Amino acid sequence: MLGLYVHIPFCSAICNYCNFNRGLFDEALKSRYVAAVLNEIRGAAALESRRQQADTIFFGGGTPSLLDPSEIGHLIDACRASFALPSDAEVTMEANPETVTPERLEAFRAVGVNRLSYGVQSFRDEELGRLSRLHSASRAAEAFGMARAAGFDNISLDLMMWLPQQSVAHWLESVDALIALKPEHASMYMLELYPNAPLRDAMARSKWSLAPDDDAADMYLAGFERLDAAGLVQYEISNSARPGMEAKHNLKYWTDGEWLGFGCGAHSTRHGVRSKNRSSTEEYIAAVATGTDLVVERRELSAEERLEDALFTGLRLTSGIDLEAAAGHYGVDIWEKYREDLLPFTQAGLLLYDGARLRLTRRGMLLAHEIMAVFIRSNVR
Numbered sequence: 001m002l003g004l005y006v007h008i009p010f011c012s013a014i015c016n017y018c019n020f021n022r023g024l025f026d027e028a029l030k031s032r033y034v035a036a037v038l039n040e041i042r043g044a045a046a047l048e049s050r051r052q053q054a055d056t057i058f059f060g061g062g063t064p065s066l067l068d069p070s071e072i073g074h075l076i077d078a079c080r081a082s083f084a085l086p087s088d089a090e091v092t093m094e095a096n097p098e099t100v101t102p103e104r105l106e107a108f109r110a111v112g113v114n115r116l117s118y119g120v121q122s123f124r125d126e127e128l129g130r131l132s133r134l135h136s137a138s139r140a141a142e143a144f145g146m147a148r149a150a151g152f153d154n155i156s157l158d159l160m161m162w163l164p165q166q167s168v169a170h171w172l173e174s175v176d177a178l179i180a181l182k183p184e185h186a187s188m189y190m191l192e193l194y195p196n197a198p199l200r201d202a203m204a205r206s207k208w209s210l211a212p213d214d215d216a217a218d219m220y221l222a223g224f225e226r227l228d229a230a231g232l233v234q235y236e237i238s239n240s241a242r243p244g245m246e247a248k249h250n251l252k253y254w255t256d257g258e259w260l261g262f263g264c265g266a267h268s269t270r271h272g273v274r275s276k277n278r279s280s281t282e283e284y285i286a287a288v289a290t291g292t293d294l295v296v297e298r299r300e301l302s303a304e305e306r307l308e309d310a311l312f313t314g315l316r317l318t319s320g321i322d323l324e325a326a327a328g329h330y331g332v333d334i335w336e337k338y339r340e341d342l343l344p345f346t347q348a349g350l351l352l353y354d355g356a357r358l359r360l361t362r363r364g365m366l367l368a369h370e371i372m373a374v375f376i377r378s379n380v381r
Contacts, residue, residue: 001053001054002053002055002258002260002270003054003055003056003058003249003252003257003258003259003260004056004083004260004262005057005058005249005259005260005261005262005266005267005268006041006057006058006064006262007060007061007263007264008059008060008061008062008064008066008263009023009033009061009265009281010025010026010029010030010061010062010067011023011024011025011062011066012024012025012066012096012098012099012134013134015132015133017191017192017193018197023281030066030067033281034071034075036288036289037262038075038078039288040262040263040294041075041078041079041262042081044082044260044262045081045082045083051082051083051084052083052084053083053084054079054083054085054260055085055086055090056089056090056092056248057076057085057089057090057091057092058250059072059075059091059093059094059113060094061094063099063119064093064094064095065094065095065096065099065100065104066099069107069108069110069111070107070111072112072113073111073112076111076113090154090247090249091113091114091115092113092115092117092156092249093113093116094118094119095116095117095118096119096134097119097135097140097142097143098134098135100143100146100147102149102150105146105147105150105152106150106151108150114154115152116152116156117155117185118140118143118155118156118157118158119158120135120158120159120178121158121159122137122159122174123137123140123159123173123174123177123178124137124174125137127164130164130165130199130202130206131199132198141177144157144183154184154185154245155183155184156183156186156187157178157181157183157186158187158189159174159178159187159188159189159223160190160191161188161189161220162190162210162211162219163191164199164202164206164208164209164210165208166211167215168215168218168222171219171222172222172223175188175222175226175227179226179227183232184241184242184245185232185239185240185241185245185246185247186232186240186241187238187240188223188224188227188238188239190220191210220365220366221363221366228240234362235318236250236254236317236318237360254314254316254317255313255314256306256309256313256314256329257269258270258271261276261277262277263284264278264280264281264283264284265284272300272306273299274297274299275295275297275298275299276295276298277294277295277296278296279296307326307330307332308375308376310326310330311326311334312375315359315360315368315371315372316368318359318360319357320358320359321334321357321358322357323356334358335353338374338375342358342374345364345371345374349361349363349364350363350371351364
């Protein structure tokens with residue numbers, strides 16, 4: 001089934017490391033934007049010859065929890081009216097701890113949000129300060145408790161590792177604090193500094209440094225080992241969950257699925273075609289109002305590109321790639337095609353091949369980009 005992604009580009013403040021499509025909150029612009037997204041959702045359904053089935057809705061951003069609960073509810077209603085969604089569809093909303101109250105959370109739950117994803121990033125106040133986050137560690141824990149009290153039984157917490165001045169011991173303090181809250185899902189990412197990130201300048205001014213690469217590897221390995229021991233089992237390079245609580249929407253990205261994206265800068269992948277909406281919020285609203293094509297990038301993937309994408313994303317999963325299924329779908333013997341380039345990684349214990357599946361070991365996940373590059377190198381030759 002399809003996944004539906006709805007992009008909400010507004011933030012209370014711009015984090016100094018963030019490179020997502022976002023801007024500062026503006027009440028009037030927000031109202032116009034929500035109206036435009038509602039029209040895009042309804043228009044997309046009108047183009048279909050029949051009502052399409054979908055089973056997930058994901059509100060990403062930005063900070064979707066800055067919208068009024070009624071606005072989120074209208075967007076959910078539009079998705080349900082335009083697509084065939086089961087009553088128990090997974091409806092995720094990203095939220096920042098400082099944007100929620102007990103009343104707002106109860107209202108979000110009442111309009112149909114059944115999964116929350118909190119951007120916590122750290123449970124140490126000094127690290128949150130370096131990232132220009134608005135919440136404190138205690139506020140993050142409080143927001144989690146509010147969500148539980150509001151009836152949310154599917155909550156994900158995000159953490160970032162390899163932060164400026166962060167030691168392995170400090171990182172594990174945040175991991176332990178996450179575990180103590182007992183969420184259903186956890187995401188743990190390495191900090192990636194894009195070229196013009198303001199955090200780079202802050203690091204230079206304050207003489208903050210990143211831990212050595214070996215420490216970053218230790219953070220990753222030890223962090224996921226602790227999650228495993230707490231019953232949050234790793235199922236993807238950056239994600240762990242209690243059994244049965246994996247992110248259904250995100251799994252579409254990693255299992256060669258299809259999704260439609262709504263809103264400025266949103267991406268879609270359908271029928272082998274990848275597309276992207278206009279990034280500018282104002283341009284997006286104007287295009288919806290005038291009936292102008294929202295898509296600024298549209299590319300039909302070749303059979304080779306679709307295979308590469310399936311291998312890239314499939315290898316992110318701890319279960320790896322089902323070689324028989326891939327052969328049936330793409331008509332290619334994956335192991336035979338890539339064996340010569342993959343053997344050094346299997347011999348080093350970074351990649352496992354058992355005849356039926358190909359999957360990374362946890363240490364192999366630290367070198368995932370290098371291993372995945374094999375699929376491109378082999379096709380270039």
